[in-house]
Amino acid sequence: MGLFIAKRLLRLVATVFAVTLLTFLMTSLLPGDPAVAVLGAEGVQNEELLLQVREDLGLDEPLPVRYVSWLGDALTGDLGESYINSGQSVSDTIGDRFPVTAQLAIMAILIAIVLALPLGVLGAYHQSKWPDTASSAVVQVALSVPNFITGIFLIWLFAVQLEWLPASNWNRMSNGLGANLKTAILPATALATTQMAIFSRLVRSDMIATLQENFILAAKAKGLSNKFVLLRHALRPSSLSLMTIVGINFGALLGGTVVIETLFAIPGLGFRLINAISQRDIMVIQGITVFVAVVYVLINTLVDLFYVAIDPRIRRS
Amino acid sequence: MKDKRLYRLLAMLFAFALVAAACGGDSADDSGDAAGDDDQAVDADTEDEVVSAGDEAEGDVDTEVEESSDVAVAGGELIVGLEAEIVGMRPWEDTCGSPCYNVFVTVYDKLMESTEDGSYEGWLFESIAPNEDFTSWVGVLRQGVTFHNGKDLTAQSIADMFPIQQAGSQSQSQIAASNLANVEATGDYEVTYTLSQSNAAFPAYLSRAQLGMVWDAEAAADPDAFNEAPVGTGPFAFESRDLDNETILVRNPDYWMTDENGVQLPYLDKISFRPIPDEGTRLDATLSGTTNVAHTLRQNTIRDGRSARDDDGAEITMYEFQGNNTGGGMFNVLVPPFDDLRVRQGMVKLNSQEQVIEALGGTGISLPATQWFSPDSPWYSEKVAAAYPSFDFEGGKALLEEYVNDPERSDGKAVGEKLEAELSCPPDPTLIAAMQVLQQTLEQTELIELNMTNYDQQTHINYALGADNGFVGSHGAHCWRFSDDNDPSTTINPAVAPPTAEIAEAAGLPGVVSPLNFANYFDGDVFGAAIGAISTDDFDERYALYESIMLKIAEENPIWYSGHTATALITDDNVMGVTSWKLPSGSLGAGMPNAEGRWQQVWLAP
Numbered sequence: 001m002g003l004f005i006a007k008r009l010l011r012l013v014a015t016v017f018a019v020t021l022l023t024f025l026m027t028s029l030l031p032g033d034p035a036v037a038v039l040g041a042e043g044v045q046n047e048e049l050l051l052q053v054r055e056d057l058g059l060d061e062p063l064p065v066r067y068v069s070w071l072g073d074a075l076t077g078d079l080g081e082s083y084i085n086s087g088q089s090v091s092d093t094i095g096d097r098f099p100v101t102a103q104l105a106i107m108a109i110l111i112a113i114v115l116a117l118p119l120g121v122l123g124a125y126h127q128s129k130w131p132d133t134a135s136s137a138v139v140q141v142a143l144s145v146p147n148f149i150t151g152i153f154l155i156w157l158f159a160v161q162l163e164w165l166p167a168s169n170w171n172r173m174s175n176g177l178g179a180n181l182k183t184a185i186l187p188a189t190a191l192a193t194t195q196m197a198i199f200s201r202l203v204r205s206d207m208i209a210t211l212q213e214n215f216i217l218a219a220k221a222k223g224l225s226n227k228f229v230l231l232r233h234a235l236r237p238s239s240l241s242l243m244t245i246v247g248i249n250f251g252a253l254l255g256g257t258v259v260i261e262t263l264f265a266i267p268g269l270g271f272r273l274i275n276a277i278s279q280r281d282i283m284v285i286q287g288i289t290v291f292v293a294v295v296y297v298l299i300n301t302l303v304d305l306f307y308v309a310i311d312p313r314i315r316r317s
Numbered sequence: 318m319k320d321k322r323l324y325r326l327l328a329m330l331f332a333f334a335l336v337a338a339a340c341g342g343d344s345a346d347d348s349g350d351a352a353g354d355d356d357q358a359v360d361a362d363t364e365d366e367v368v369s370a371g372d373e374a375e376g377d378v379d380t381e382v383e384e385s386s387d388v389a390v391a392g393g394e395l396i397v398g399l400e401a402e403i404v405g406m407r408p409w410e411d412t413c414g415s416p417c418y419n420v421f422v423t424v425y426d427k428l429m430e431s432t433e434d435g436s437y438e439g440w441l442f443e444s445i446a447p448n449e450d451f452t453s454w455v456g457v458l459r460q461g462v463t464f465h466n467g468k469d470l471t472a473q474s475i476a477d478m479f480p481i482q483q484a485g486s487q488s489q490s491q492i493a494a495s496n497l498a499n500v501e502a503t504g505d506y507e508v509t510y511t512l513s514q515s516n517a518a519f520p521a522y523l524s525r526a527q528l529g530m531v532w533d534a535e536a537a538a539d540p541d542a543f544n545e546a547p548v549g550t551g552p553f554a555f556e557s558r559d560l561d562n563e564t565i566l567v568r569n570p571d572y573w574m575t576d577e578n579g580v581q582l583p584y585l586d587k588i589s590f591r592p593i594p595d596e597g598t599r600l601d602a603t604l605s606g607t608t609n610v611a612h613t614l615r616q617n618t619i620r621d622g623r624s625a626r627d628d629d630g631a632e633i634t635m636y637e638f639q640g641n642n643t644g645g646g647m648f649n650v651l652v653p654p655f656d657d658l659r660v661r662q663g664m665v666k667l668n669s670q671e672q673v674i675e676a677l678g679g680t681g682i683s684l685p686a687t688q689w690f691s692p693d694s695p696w697y698s699e700k701v702a703a704a705y706p707s708f709d710f711e712g713g714k715a716l717l718e719e720y721v722n723d724p725e726r727s728d729g730k731a732v733g734e735k736l737e738a739e740l741s742c743p744p745d746p747t748l749i750a751a752m753q754v755l756q757q758t759l760e761q762t763e764l765i766e767l768n769m770t771n772y773d774q775q776t777h778i779n780y781a782l783g784a785d786n787g788f789v790g791s792h793g794a795h796c797w798r799f800s801d802d803n804d805p806s807t808t809i810n811p812a813v814a815p816p817t818a819e820i821a822e823a824a825g826l827p828g829v830v831s832p833l834n835f836a837n838y839f840d841g842d843v844f845g846a847a848i849g850a851i852s853t854d855d856f857d858e859r860y861a862l863y864e865s866i867m868l869k870i871a872e873e874n875p876i877w878y879s880g881h882t883a884t885a886l887i888t889d890d891n892v893m894g895v896t897s898w899k900l901p902s903g904s905l906g907a908g909m910p911n912a913e914g915r916w917q918q919v920w921l922a923p
Contacts, residue, residue: 030776033779033784033785036775036778036779036782036784037775038486039486049486049489050784053486084404084405085404085405085544085560086405086410086540086541086544087540087541087544088560093560096560152597152598155597155598155601155605156601159601159602159605159607160601160604160605163605163606166602166605166607167598167601167602167604167605167607168398168591168593168598168599168601168602168607168608169562169563169591169593169602169607170562172559262594262595263595263598264598265561265562265591265592265593265594265595265598266562267559267560267561267562271561272560272561274594275401275402275561277773278773278774278775279404279775280775
């Protein structure tokens with residue numbers, strides 16, 4: 001077990017290192033000069049100033065030197081400063097934005113689970129009958145409609161037509177939980193629809209398999225109610241792979257909220273990343289990309305370790 | 318099995334309905350209309366709305382700037398949805414486009430302001446006057462103005478800004494462009510500007526952020542701290558900024574200005590700016606009451622706003638502005654085949670403005686352009702409009718044919734071989750649609766192979782700028798925008814100055830290099846006219862000089878035009894005073910050029 005964990009951690013370090021290297025190289029390969037982005041087309045008229053800005057940003061150093069210097073700082077938690085919003089530390093930016101994105105991702109996962117479980121159970125219990133077909137149809141729709149289209153639809157319905165919820169922007173928790181949830185519910189729901197479809201399919205197929213097991217037949221033979229059998233005996237063993245995919249998808253959602261955050265103008269990591277890309281704010285691009293990648297890899301590792309902990313067959317192999 | 322198919326079909330229909338509801342316009346009235354009827358209605362509307370170059374813009378695509386007899390009501394909070402987050406709060410350092418300008422004018426007052434007729438009058442300056450040759454300007458500040466931190470505004474405050482402006486990346490270029498050499502306090506409230514060369518249009522520079530906005534130089538000594546807590550003399554004081562979410566400003570209780578009834582400005586208690594990059598969401602935010610104002614520089618949003626108002630009965634007001642800003646593109650005249658006049662002229666003749674505007678979603682919204690001035694600008698010239706090449710497929714094809722069959726053709730290809738060209742635009746879906754229109758027409762000639770490329774905005778600019786190759790750039794045919802509503806000298810003069818050191822040297826103008834001449838087109842007479850136009854303040858003389866420049870551009874075609882840029886502020890019906898604000902002198906202001914509001918005189922009707 002110890003060896004397994006050590007191996008996984010070693011792999012994690014190697015992956016994170018590769019991610020930092022690739023991110024650094026790719027952002028450095030982006031066409032254009034960050035110094036020009038800082039100065040603007042008009043500011044660049046002064047060549048002396050252009051050279052000064054390049055020097056200030058360390059762009060006059062060779063790429064390997066810049067990478068080693070950046071990596072050294074990053075290991076101490078210093079991801080540098082924004083080129084564009086001068087004086088703003090990238091670590092602080094991530095610290096401000098991560099809670100917003102994490103809240104969206106958590107809410108999306110919760111909404112998805114709450115909707116997916118009944119749909120999946122219903123489909124499995126009434127396999128090949130009309131409730132199964134109906135729930136499959138809902139899942140099909142949720143899978144085939146991109147979440148930004150769902151987002152646009154939700155804005156149109158709940159903000160423009162019904163005027164129940166705001167169309168955009170974000171109320172921080174400090175403004176009150178109610179106000180916060182009012183701004184979070186639509187984007188979280190938009191993110192949740194695809195997740196819900198994936199989870200529901202998983203629950204349905206796992207539960208169909210579970211319902212064939214002998215212990216289910218035994219429970220039914222004892223005269224237990226269908227509801228009891230489904231919820232107490234079948235649901236738990238059918239949820240293991242759901243828990244795994246929830247973990248993995250949570251990590252993916254952290255990096256996948258870019259479109260929804262931009263659509264709803266939510267100040268999370270994704271929105272900042274998009275702005276940084278359009279402004280050639282390379283330090284911010286690198287910092288956010290690496291952070292999201294590290295979190296994703298960490299979550300995957302934790303899921304692996306969780307698997308090992310609960311499944312002795314993996315431990316033995 | 319049949320049941321399954323039926324349910325699948327129903328599911329697909331539901332999915333389609335969901336997508337259609339989300340993607341489609343809000344305007345369609347589906348009740349009983351056959352699809353064919355709908356199509357006809359759309360076509361008919363399109364035909365009705367085509368506006369020709371030179372048409373009177375007022376009433377069609379512009380909201381008139383006019384006095385209001387309504388009595389303003391004080392109080393209330395306004396929330397404005399902006400196209401983008403602003404870079405920073407430092408006018409001398411941070412790049413500032415239309416969204417930023419909306420925020421800046423609340424915190425900072427300007428020394429000068431533009432009026433409805435395009436002239437400039439004092440705002441913080443009570444008066445300003447030049448010497449005989451326009452190399453010195455003396456401005457007198459109004460008294461009783463204080464910064465948000467309680468300090469008095471004096472001439473020394475303006476002089477103290479100058480060293481910071483000289484080092485600021487944004488102000489520095491404006492100092493060079495305006496020929497400003499020194500700023501001095503020559504009295505308690507008297508400021509003297511000394512220029513290195515004549516500039517009759519200097520007051521125009523004092524009406525923009527980089528040199529015109531006033532801030533506390535002492536507070537600006539720590540630029541990062543200033544960015545977090547900017548100090549100006551403006552109608553609103555900075556309260557907080559949550560980057561990418563909201564910037565909040567509150568009423569400045571000590572603001573110096575009153576309206577004509579003696580009511581102290583600003584009327585509003587609070588104003589918030591929220592960046593909402595998605596055009597649809599920004600409009601929806603106003604339609605749903607999440608915000609009171611939607612700022613837009615996009616024709617599609619104007620079209621959707623009109624549709625929400627006219628077809629759905631949304632209670633909004635569209636403050637539309639058809640400015641001098643002109644969309645189109647430029648040729649890099651230093652690289653083949655665009656160094657040959659026949660290629661440029663041919664391609665311009667093959668550019669169907671109406672089709673391009675339609676592809677951009679601007680039919681009935683944007684006017685086709687023939688010059689850097691819109692038809693209601695005092696600088697607009699009928700002569701230029703007549704001289705600019707109109708769409709002529711055969712004429713354009715003949716010019717390209719002549720080039721292709723020329724043994725001396727500049728691109729070095731064999732006689733008869735198709736010419737190759739790159740057309741590049743930022744990756745905006747509407748721009749790509751417009752590019753495809755041009756590509757289709759050009760390739761119909763069977764004389765040209767057009768490679769279309771799309772790079773993000775920053776890369777697009779960098780390629781045209783060419784900071785690494787002596788400002789030649791690495792572009793071919795490049796989508797671009799020209800002009801604004803400031804004095805023509807501020808945009809035209811740098812665009813016709815020598816683009817590279819070699820050209821400047823050859824023209825006997827060593828050191829006079831303008832990286833902002835992106836097309837790299839240089840003509841000694843044109844540059845001479847541009848210099849002449851800032852050596853006199855006689856409007857007729859200046860008009861004639863700028864007309865001569867526009868005529869030369871229409872003849873030599875270093876650039877091509879599609880349409881004028883339509884911009885708008887889309888507001889709730891109860892947002893008043895957007896177009897009727899006045900200067901301290903009582904003159905009517907410029908309205909909302911480029912969707913830049915002046916919020917100190919905006920109020921909310923009960």
